[in-house]
Amino acid sequence: MTVFDKTWNTLNLEVIDHTLVVTLDRVGRMNAISPEMLGELAQVWDRFEREESLRVAVVTGAGSKAFCAGADVSSVADKSRARTGVFERENSFTPLQAKVTKPTICAVNGVCAGGGLHFVADTDFTIAADSATFVDPHVSVGQVSAIETMVLARRIPHQAVMRMMLLGRAEKLSAQRALELGMVTEVMPANRLRERALELAAVIASNSPDAIAASRACIWDALERPLHDAIRLAWPVLRAHGDNHPDAQEGPKAFFEKRPANWTVE
Known part of the structure; x- marks a missing residue:
């Protein structure tokens, strides 16, 4: 048994070697984010972080139509929900927000709308099917676009994010346009997306x-920092690892001996 052996109502989880595949699984609702999904994702990221055998996670959507249609409109309009303005209490459903320290890949297999952009913004990099589309409809339905677009604006051209936010559902980006902007790193046929994500995860x-x-x-x-400050903070991390960590010696040794490296897992 692993920490993932339980029933999940909104997700499908698979462990493949050292990779966890997290599939958003509400096909009838275009994999929209529900309050239950928020809770289950928070549990998954906590368990993924603690499971030593897992080194990479892939996030994708069930079916071929949608990756994630954003927040489920029925829950957005429900004023009876116990909501709070405290960010940390409600936002631990993505790897970045959950402070995951392991690599994560987003594999967008269809429509990625609104809140679905959280996963594009909050994973390390994204690949997409050639049929994928990206849209931020928040302002078109009277909602504020903020968290996911703020992170995206630090990773891709600011004007592109502003245009997508301001035009709302009228601005739908193709997978190719997302590639041009750097929102995704690779586009491939839909039937190759999962295979490619697993290839990258294995590497x-x-x-x-x-x-x-x-x-x-x-x-x-x-x-989050000016470049000079970031470099000054990164230097002692780089030096401490290079001077003291066993992997810094094992890597070159394995390279010259033409064999797989035996990494230390701490």
């Missing part, structure tokens, strides 16, 4: 987990 899992963790932390942290 990542073959690298030093501790070197990846330190590298990820430095690069994500740099988004």
Whole structure:
């Protein structure tokens, strides 16, 4: 048994070698985010972080029509829900918000709308099917677009995010346009998307987990700081790993001996 052996109502989870595949699974609602899904995702990221054998996670959507249609409109309009303006109480459903320290990949297999953009913004990188589309309809339905678009604006051109936000549902980006903007890193036929995501995850899992963790932390942290400050903070991390971590010696040794590296898992 693993920590994922339980019944999930809105997700489908698979463990493939060192990779966790998290599939948003509400096909009848275009995999829209419900309050129950929020809770289940928070549990998944907590367990993924704690499971030592897992090194990478892939997030995708069930079916071929939609990756995630955003927040379920029935829950958005429900004023009876116990909501709070405290961010930390309600936002731990993506890897970034849950402070996950392991690599994550988003594989967009169809429509990615509104809140679905959280996963594009909050994973390390995104790949997409050639049939995928991206749209932020918040303002068209009287809602505020803020969290996911704020993160996106630090990763892709600011004007592109502003245009998508201001035009709402009238601005639908194709997978190719998303690639041009850097929102996704690769576009492929829909029937190859899952296979490709797993290929990339396997390559990542073959690298030093501790070197990846330190590298990820430095690069994500740099988004929040002036470049000079980020470099000054990253330097001692780089040096401490290079001078003291076993992987820093094992990597070159394995390279010259033409064998797989035996990484330390701490």
